[in-house]
Ligand code: SAH
């Protein structure tokens with residue numbers, strides 16, 4: 482195996498699972514001499530880590546591939562193009578047919594096979610396509626040595642989904658729910674904290690469905706509950722010294738159990754922020770979506786979490802124009818939004834996906850109606866964000882500085898509620914968690930002034946995050 486230095490450019494689409502996977506791909510390719518570069522024209526290997534969630538996301542990939550093909554032609558063909566992620570899983574060989582410049586297609590469970598595929602350099606379709614579901618192997622093959630780039634790191638604890646919402650491709654692209662073992666996760670977390678990470682974001686398609694055998698029982702000792710859930714895992718991580726902030730995303734209402742809710746009261750480092758997608762505020766639509774919960778179940782959970790942690794903020798995802806959605810159903814969504822009061826949210830027009838049950842449902846909603854509902858919902862959501870942000874003016878919040886801001890000497894960080902905060906004169910504090918007084922707010926971000934500078938930043942993080 483050669484180790485001549487070679488440029489690697491990874492472009493990541495889609496969700497936090499893909500962000501995590503891109504980092505791990507970079508890690509497994511490092512021993513082969515690949516180092517990350519900041520533009521595709523400097524790379525010998527270009528990886529598109531793709532998303533299949535909506536039609537637009539998939540189309541973006543093919544248009545990007547067209548541009549990359551031109552780069553490859555200009556370089557006399559001396560560039561390897563790999564398509565990874567959910568489009569790779571869903572479309573497989575079809576990608577090579579549509580864009581012959583693509584050399585490799587590798588699904589989300591097969592990244593550990595990338596070095597082997599590259600080394601082979603074979604032109605046969607079988608050798609260039611890897612879309613098996615081998616999730617245990619995937620995590621087993623990723624070493625715990627991660628190349629940390631900043632103070633905040635994603636840690637994947639769970640993959641796949643068994644919920645089968647009728648609109649969604651994830652159960653098909655990522656396969657069945659799989660939880661990594663608690664001891665694996667704790668080891669990876671320890672390695673990250675040892676490298677200066679002070680915020681961990683536990684990620685999974687349904688992160689709160691995570692469960693695993695207690696590490697104490699695996700090792701044969703202690704009086705422990707046999708099975709850990711996410712709340713228990715968070716309590717353990719909450720004891721890690723140096724780990725100042727914990728988050729988890731994305732959760733499903735059905736898996737929001739009392740153990741996790743109470744962790745919000747008990748674990749100081751657990752951020753008071755919950756991304757809990759509801760999708761719709763109509764029981765009829767929730768049923769047609771196969772969400773497995775009603776509007777009142779959702780409101781009940783929000784209420785319970787708020788009682789456990791009164792300063793909790795909430796975010797959600799919404800889909801408008803699901804087949805059969807009437808004006809009254811949509812009004813239900815608006816009234817749910819008003820009732821909960823979200824700090825931020827995402828809203829999407831329903832996009833029919835091949836192979837999903839909803840794509841065969843009657844009652845298609847006209848594009849112009851979808852547009853109108855989306856813009857009404859977005860304006861409600863952004864009003865709420867503005868109100869939420871304005872309410873933090875005058876308060877003091879802990880801000881974790883992760884990168885340089887636009888202005889000279891400015892740093893950008895995140896509040897416990899995931900609000901971006903710009904602070905002048907804080908550049909040297911990147912990598913640190915500091916108390917900041919919020920002095921101004923817009924609908925999308927805050928401006929603050931430093932109150933204390935007791936947590937110094939880290940020079941290497943400042944370099945990496947320009
Ligand atoms: N696992 C997470 C998120 C999955 S995908 C969850 O269950 O909440 C992220 C978001 O994309 C979803 O919450 C949903 O709002 C949106 N989405 C998924 N499929 C979609 C589709 N076919 N059309 C439009 N939006 C979709």
Ligand code: SF4
Nearest residue numbers: 642644645646649651
């Ligand atoms: Fe998709 Fe539903 Fe699973 Fe979320 S819970 S990934 S929306 S099927």
Ligand code: F3S
Nearest residue numbers: 495496532533534567
């Ligand atoms: Fe997209 Fe796959 Fe994530 S479809 S949202 S990248 S799980």
